[in-house]
Amino acid sequence: MIADMLAAHGLRLDDFGAILDFGCGCGRVVRHWRPLAGNVQIHGSDYNHMLVDWCRENLRFARFAVNPAGPPLVYQTGKFDFVSAFSVFTHLAAELQERWVVELGRVLKREGHLLFTTHGSSYESHLTEAERARFEAGELVLAGPGDPGSNQFNAFHPRAAVERQLGPTFELVGHTRRRCVSRCLARAEAPGSPPASTCCVGRRLSRDVTAVSGRRRSSRPAHDPRPAPRRACGRGRRRRRAPP
Numbered sequence: 001m002i003a004d005m006l007a008a009h010g011l012r013l014d015d016f017g018a019i020l021d022f023g024c025g026c027g028r029v030v031r032h033w034r035p036l037a038g039n040v041q042i043h044g045s046d047y048n049h050m051l052v053d054w055c056r057e058n059l060r061f062a063r064f065a066v067n068p069a070g071p072p073l074v075y076q077t078g079k080f081d082f083v084s085a086f087s088v089f090t091h092l093a094a095e096l097q098e099r100w101v102v103e104l105g106r107v108l109k110r111e112g113h114l115l116f117t118t119h120g121s122s123y124e125s126h127l128t129e130a131e132r133a134r135f136e137a138g139e140l141v142l143a144g145p146g147d148p149g150s151n152q153f154n155a156f157h158p159r160a161a162v163e164r165q166l167g168p169t170f171e172l173v174g175h176t177r178r179r180c181v182s183r184c185l186a187r188a189e190a191p192g193s194p195p196a197s198t199c200c201v202g203r204r205l206s207r208d209v210t211a212v213s214g215r216r217r218s219s220r221p222a223h224d225p226r227p228a229p230r231r232a233c234g235r236g237r238r239r240r241r242a243p244p
Contacts, residue, residue, distance in 0.1 A: 002029070002084060005115060016040055016081035022067075022104060023047075023088040027055045030062050037061035043080070045073060069149060070096060071103035078109040085116035090155055093148035094140055097155065097165060118157040127156065140165070 006012060013019065014036055021029045024044030033042050042062035046052050047069055055064045065074050083104050089097050104114055124132050131141045138160030146152025157165070 002115060006082075006113070009113075011113065013082065014039060018080045019043065019082040020045060020075070020080045020084070020107070022073075022083055022085040022100075024051070024055060024064065026051050027059045027062075029084060029086060030055065030059055034059075034061050043075075045075075071099050073103060073107055075107045077106050078112075079107050081109060081112045083108060083112070083114045085114070087117055089116055089157075090119050091149060091151060091153050092155060093142065093153075094155075094165075096148065101166060118162065119154060120157060120159075123156055126154075131156075 003013060013033070018041040019033070019036075020043045021027075021033075022045050024030050024046045025048070027044060030042060030044045033040070036042060044052075044055055044059075044062055044064045045067045046055075046064075047067055049066045052064045052066050055062070067073050085100075085104065088100070092100070104116075108114060121135075124135060127135055127141060127143065131143055135141045135156055135158050138158050140158075140161040141156040142148070142153070143156070144150075144153040
């Protein structure tokens with residue numbers, strides 16, 4: 001899935017020097033990167049220290065770190081060529097999404113790329129009539145009985161909301177929608193500053209995905225030090241549990 005998305009933009013994982021899976025959980029994405037080890041520096045980061053410990057023990061070809069619920073990450077500015085974030089923004093409050101977009105832009109190097117997933121328009125059936133009206137008006141819709149950061153809390157992104165969210169950091173250059181989850185690929189322009197152009201491409205998965213691609217802008221928003229909600233781990237595509 002990641003390889004196909006990158007290939008559509010003339011990119012390959014093994015052309016990158018350093019890559020990060022943000023929200024790596026028990027390594028469901030990182031484990032597929034094993035063949036890249038030796039030529040590519042592979043990193044994973046997650047809020048759940050138990051999952052990080054499991055990855056350190058079982059996926060020794062990569063390096064793993066525990067990240068706080070909110071920025072910053074432990075990595076230096078401009079370290080990575082590519083960052084993936086699957087099922088992360090789908091469960092975060094708007095303020096925390098904005099902070100993480102800025103932070104992931106910080107750790108990307110010049111011409112680096114960010115790929116993340118969102119709940120797109122094929123998830124409208126999960127919304128109430130009032131929520132659907134807001135979604136169709138281009139608003140980010142936050143819903144669910146759980147707290148922000150938990151699997152019971154969901155964020156639904158219409159294209160206009162993606163454009164606004166990435167606007168200070170990315171410029172949306174394309175969008176493709178398929179069934180359920182949306183994937184977003186973004187290209188960075190200058191080290192130390194957020195990316196500036198974005199292209200959304202989707203493919204069929206068990207949920208609706210939007211993909212975004214973009215370049216960094218030269219200006220970088222100030223870091224917001226306020227505490228952020230904790231992300232939960234459980235069953236399903238977003239929910240994760242450490243393997244036995």
